[in-house]
Amino acid sequence: MAEQGVLLIVCGPSGVGKTSLCRALLEARPRLTPSVSYTTRARRGQEVDGQAYHFVDVPTFEAMIEREEFAEWAKVHGNYYGTSSKVIEAAWAQGRDVLFDIDYQGARQLKERYPHATTVLVAPPDMATLEGRLRGRGTDAEEVIERRLKAARHELNQHELFEFLLENRDFDAALGALSAIYDSARHARAMKVDWLNALLKES
Template sequence: METDISGTLYIVSAASGAGKTSLLRALMDRDPRLVISVSHTTRAPRPGEVDGRDYHFVDDAAFSGLVEAGAFLEHARVFDRRYGTTHAAVEADLAAGRDVLVEIDWQGARQIRERLEETVSVFILPPSRAALEARLRGRGQDSEAVIADRMRAAVSEMRHCNEYDYLVWNDDFDTALADLEAIVRARRLRRARQFHDHGDTLGSLTDGAIAGPPV
């Protein structure tokens, strides 16, 4: 019997430059029932990023303190910078029945799967290596050496896409966004979620013959 009526934790990963952040922001704009977990990081803010909205920007000592306190659901080192998702960032929303998006790499995804059984994982892919490199260059923020490093890391990251439940190709932005919406919508149509959200209606339709999710 399905008994889980809490929100769903969506793990979303992608190679740098695949368009993950833009897609998730657009998804959030369309779906007010989604919340996004704000991770901690030791890297410096990029132009336009805001502390507390994009990330919690902390120094290495503060990050280490959170690790020692057991505050993280997952944490990893990427490009010599540390990233982590705290338990507090997701558990309250999930318990309240809200769906939570977590942007992490494959290392963090593995850690969360080991700790939480009910997760849905999505990997976003670019249409080609050439398109990915063009997107990285289009930022106009990195040197040739940095771009080369990011491309090598991207290939390494994409080798783990087979560990995810869903693969979404970001060739056409609107299509990729629709695919993400379809994944969320299907998850909400599960029996347990429907009985939780519409129990009174189901009771009236069946004269109260169904008291909960069927076996």
Template sequence: MSQTNGTIFIVVAPSGAGKTSLVSALLQAEPSVELSVSYTTRAPRQGEENGKHYHFSDRATFENMIATGDFLEYAEVYGNYYGTSKRWLRERLAAGRDILLEIDWQGARQVREVFPDAVSVFILPPSIAVLEARLRGRATDSEEVIARRLSEARAEIDQVAEYDYLIVNDDFEQARLDLISVIRSQRLRGERQCRHHQAAIAAMQTPA
């Protein structure tokens, strides 16, 4: 499988680092970027819609999809499965669309094995103390869940050297601009611009 048209952007962050808010802000600034809607076995949260935020699935159905090779990547996180549809991603890339995957580090590693040209971004909190304060500020998780998320965060942060870009979400507005800059800089790379503007460039070149 090769990436020839659209670009895959992977965004990874520990829970509480602000990934969801940053991705939402990015999609508003760059509406031509499509967010891949993952499949998951976790229950919908208040306000979440099936097919928009996630494709919600029961565990048996998800495991059957694993067995039939339907996922490009999947992982079990906090007792729930998450996965990315292989067929949908292929179709959108072939149509020249840029796709953003908001996934965990395990899934990111799987995607990069298949698409080595995928552009990966890690969103880092300014410190573990700030991350813990953000998790407690949600007022939705038990002490046990918070402790588990902090432990997972440390394990995820151990992987930061694998990523193309590292953004520290200390100031949200700066982090938002940084993430947008990553997308725009990749779209301006020479090989991509030459492909997109091939006819115009040929018309301006010196005749043979």
């Protein structure tokens, strides 16, 4: 197994801005690489296989579950999503850290498997702001918006799973806070203890 790097797990309800924050963080911190999940959902728009997701059919995904190839997986809104352990290992072998933009179910599984992982829950300043962002998209029917708001409350209620709670009231301030969390994670004792022990053994 490759030497473990940082696993930064960012979660949050639809419309909270976590994906935009993750994209900006990837640009600002080149050591980070995004985890590309496997999914059984259909492609949208100009999505390219291997970039947004690895798109597979249900039998393929379920066979991967049977072979225990996933570090985490979940069924969300009727579709499977999962992270291959090989993706994490490959990133670590290249000296990279891994950024996850996933739901709380995946975060729980990853934290159980990799206890040193850093978990962040992105939250809106208030539910009215979140509702306004969802409606501002102009892409979802009323029942979809209501379902997303209900799901948002449920996800935010899972806050005890997370080490950091990040309010996305102002994007630049939230990005600064997320950057600081990542930078701190790189210097956590779990990341540096092998290096320090080696230093102490020097004659």
